[in-house]
Amino acid sequence: MRSEAAIAAHETGVDEAVSFADWTSQVDMFADLRDILEIFSPAVFHRSLTDLVGATAPHGSSRFVDLPRRDRRALVRRAVELLRPGRSKDTLHEDLVRAHDLAVAWRSHCSAGGWPVVPDDYDVFVERVGRARHEWDTIAATVAAVTGADDLPEQPWDDLVERLDRLALGVPGSLESSEVSDVDIDVETGGFEALVADLRARGAGPEQIRRDLEFAWWAAAFDAIVTADPTLTEYGALGVAMEEFRTRDDAFAGARIGPLMRAAAERRRSAIARHPDLARDLFSALVEGADASFKEPVARLRAARDKPQARHAR
Numbered sequence: 001m002r003s004e005a006a007i008a009a010h011e012t013g014v015d016e017a018v019s020f021a022d023w024t025s026q027v028d029m030f031a032d033l034r035d036i037l038e039i040f041s042p043a044v045f046h047r048s049l050t051d052l053v054g055a056t057a058p059h060g061s062s063r064f065v066d067l068p069r070r071d072r073r074a075l076v077r078r079a080v081e082l083l084r085p086g087r088s089k090d091t092l093h094e095d096l097v098r099a100h101d102l103a104v105a106w107r108s109h110c111s112a113g114g115w116p117v118v119p120d121d122y123d124v125f126v127e128r129v130g131r132a133r134h135e136w137d138t139i140a141a142t143v144a145a146v147t148g149a150d151d152l153p154e155q156p157w158d159d160l161v162e163r164l165d166r167l168a169l170g171v172p173g174s175l176e177s178s179e180v181s182d183v184d185i186d187v188e189t190g191g192f193e194a195l196v197a198d199l200r201a202r203g204a205g206p207e208q209i210r211r212d213l214e215f216a217w218w219a220a221a222f223d224a225i226v227t228a229d230p231t232l233t234e235y236g237a238l239g240v241a242m243e244e245f246r247t248r249d250d251a252f253a254g255a256r257i258g259p260l261m262r263a264a265a266e267r268r269r270s271a272i273a274r275h276p277d278l279a280r281d282l283f284s285a286l287v288e289g290a291d292a293s294f295k296e297p298v299a300r301l302r303a304a305r306d307k308p309q310a311r312h313a314r
Contacts, residue, residue, distance in 0.1 A: 001132060002157050004125055013114040014106075020132070020160055021153040027129045029105050034118050036099050044082045045115045049100040052079040056093040063097070143167065 005017035008026065017023035036044070054065030055075035067075070079096060080089055106116045119125065136153065144150040146167060152160050195216060199209055272279040 001128060004121070004128065007121065008119045008125065011119045012110075012117050013112055014109045015111055018156055019154055020136075020157070024129050024133065024153075026109055027125050029102065029109060030118055030122050031126060032098070032102050033106075033116050034122065036095070036102055037118065039084060039087055039095050040082050040099060041084055042115065042117075044099050045103055045106075049096055049103065051075055053093070053096050053100050055079070056096055058093065063093075 001020070001023055002017075005023045005026070008014065008030075009016035012030075014026060017026055051065075052075055053063055055067060055072050056079055057063040057065065076092075079092060083089070083092070102116065107113075140150075143152065143163075147163055149155070149163070152163060155163075195212065199212060202208075204212065
């Protein structure tokens with residue numbers, strides 16, 4: 001998403017998003033912009049909309065501006081001219097307010113100035129940001145509890161990536177994320193006798209002990225999962241089934257070559273028998289090669305093909 005934010009900044013002129021929250025705000029702005037440009041022409045952003053918003057506001061609203069009737073009618077007419085063909089005037093004021101607020105938001109994201117424009121890969125940005133939001137909502141509470149920071153989306157990209165990478169190295173449930181502390185247990189009665197004996201026999205060091213212990217933990221977890229759902233052990237046969245399918249499909253395709261060739265030859269002989277003159281002309285054209293014209297034989301063939309249909313229609 002960071003590279004996509006850079007692409008959007010290059011295409012539209014907005015300031016490059018410095019955080020995930022900043023990028024999602026820009027993508028939301030692009031979404032609002034595309035909706036507005038379905039209602040108004042791009043010229044709506046080429047001028048200030050304050051006077052048009054005030055002129056179209058209903059009497060008594062907070063945005064209403066007292067104007068001479070002639071001036072109000074001129075401004076309303078100018079606002080209507082900004083609508084795309086076929087668009088209704090019923091929500092003109094509300095749509096102008098949205099366009100005005102969007103122009104203000106655009107200026108806050110585009111310090112260099114410039115008119116609002118939707119990036120070319122807008123649909124890709126929206127899809128990925130939507131997926132990222134959903135995933136973040138799933139882990140946000142856990143990440144905040146582990147890191148003690150509930151504002152990671154507002155932090156710079158580097159800080160966010162660093163925090164998430166560090167968490168990914170120690171997924172909760174693995175030894176890497178577990179605090180190390182001494183325990184006083186009898187390893188033999190706890191079921192570790194065979195493992196301890198093997199480690200001693202191999203002269204394993206602390207790192208090897210840690211790796212073996214983690215492997216044993218995951219192996220036990222896998223055994224528990226398989227015990228709960230024995231069908232999981234059958235999934236390894238999927239590759240064998242696919243190979244058998246490919247073998248049978250190849251055999252079937254090979255068996256069909258002969259019948260298909262015979263059927264094509266029979267259809268060719270039948271067509272020559274029905275239209276001997278056309279077949280002779282076509283053969284002559286093929287013999288002549290590049291200098292021959294195929295237009296006349298093909299036209300006659302089409303006419304002969306369509307003639308029975310015409311008689312049947314009558």
